[in-house]
Amino acid sequence: MLTVKDLKIEFFDHELPEVAVKDVDFTINDGEILGIVGESGSGKSMTAMAIAGLLNRKDLTKSGSIDLDGVDLLNSSRKEIRAIQGNEIGFVFQDPLNSMNPVLKVGPQVEEAMRIRKKSLGLSKEDMKARALELMKSVGLEDAERIYDSYPHQISGGQRQRAMIAAALVLKPKLLICDEPTTALDVTVQKKIIDVLKELNRETGTSILFISHDLSVIKALCDKVVVMKDGLVVEEGSVKEIFENPKNDYTRQLIF
């Protein structure tokens, strides 16, 4: 479904090109959960942002291809990418407090991807609210009605991240990208979020690209793993292969 080929991202700092990501290749099949693991600065977030079409800064050059069911996400126009963002690709960020707008209620933020396409989807206000509440409940927000009318600072970190997952899922995307979604949360909440993602994957068949520096989380969740270091893919394979028989020294270091 998603194929990343020869992805290379460079940014220009004081006229000198600096490579952030190079020679990255991987595929995600329908219903698969792929984990990207690596330390900070390894280019894993950069890769995720490139897939989500969020790298349109002028100081960056990108080459290679990112193919999502026939659409090249790297070389399409902004307009084409906008139609995919939030619609076919959902994105969950690391810090749920900062990634929510502090002055808007949670409900409208969960609905937003729908609201942007309100006209073409023919959705009424009630439809959107019903859909948002349904999803918020499905990701484990018991009192969805209260949270719908709360502001982000009035709910807990775990609730915020669940709401953000619901927000990323409102339009039933094919691919959900989670960029370290559990890093800012404490361990018990982490486990619950992982469970939510697992169940979501099992029930709806949504593919997930999960980025983390925490191998135990990757092990608990993913089918396949890509290990990145300094912008390069050092090893990739199924969770079983990587954890039982790591070939690369760096991977071994990470595991033990």
Added chain:
Amino acid sequence: MGKYIIKKLILLIITLLITSFVIFLIFELVPGDPAVDKLGTRATPEAVEALRVKWGLDKPFILRYFQFVTSVFTLDFGVSYTYGISVSNLLKEKMVINLFLSVMSLMIVVVVSFPLGVYVAKHTGGLIDKIMIPLNQTAMSIPSFVLGLLITFLFGMVFKLFRPGGYVSYKADFGGFLYFLIFPAVALAIPKIAMCIRLLRGNILEEADKDYSLTAYARGNNTTGLLYRHVLKNAVMPTITFIGMIAADMICSGIVIEQVFSIPGLGQMLISSISTRDFPVVEAEVLMIALFIMVISFITDVIHAILDPRVRI
């Protein structure tokens, strides 16, 4: 929300009490006797004493302060030493002039700087943005009274849109009064507009760089959607606070601008009453200015609370 407003109102009254005490204390400590000033150094001690009794200056400080505080609520500030008429009557017209001048000028600031600030932020690096940067610098560095002179020369003498020095009383012709005030209001507004545009532009760009803006993009927002749905509400808040502060400065700059445009406002009155030690007038004026500033900052606090749910606690 209601609780927040009540809290702010109580705070406003407390501030007003403290301010009034400070104002009263300062004029108490100023050397010189208003009665001697009025009668001249050759007056007999009996005459001076009689005048002091007449003005109530023989009474103890605390008693007079108490009278002063109650006068805030009754708006009866006693009788002017110099003119012998009631201070409220003396100040009423001048207050109206300055109130209109300040409010008009603030309105010009808001109406001009918000759309321009948003436009410039949206088209950063564009032609207008490039023109605006040096223009803003210039506008910020020219003091209002110089702008006042320029406006008088340009619009008053070259284009003849108004008659320089031809102030129209609001009692005689309200429309003409407002029309005349436009010019000093613009002179007051220009430097503030420049500051507001710069502040707003900076804040919009800063907010657009935050995590929630990236989230908004990831949901398929375009730049316009991001700006109006997300960024603007967050970005205007520092500007609103700033406009509250401008209001205070408007009164002070207004005192100078009045001179340039020959408007018989509070400023001229303030200066003359300080030099003649006409304390009832000075105290009433300073208190009214303080009250105006406090009311404006109260209003900005309320707007802030409406926009930002985190403030309403």
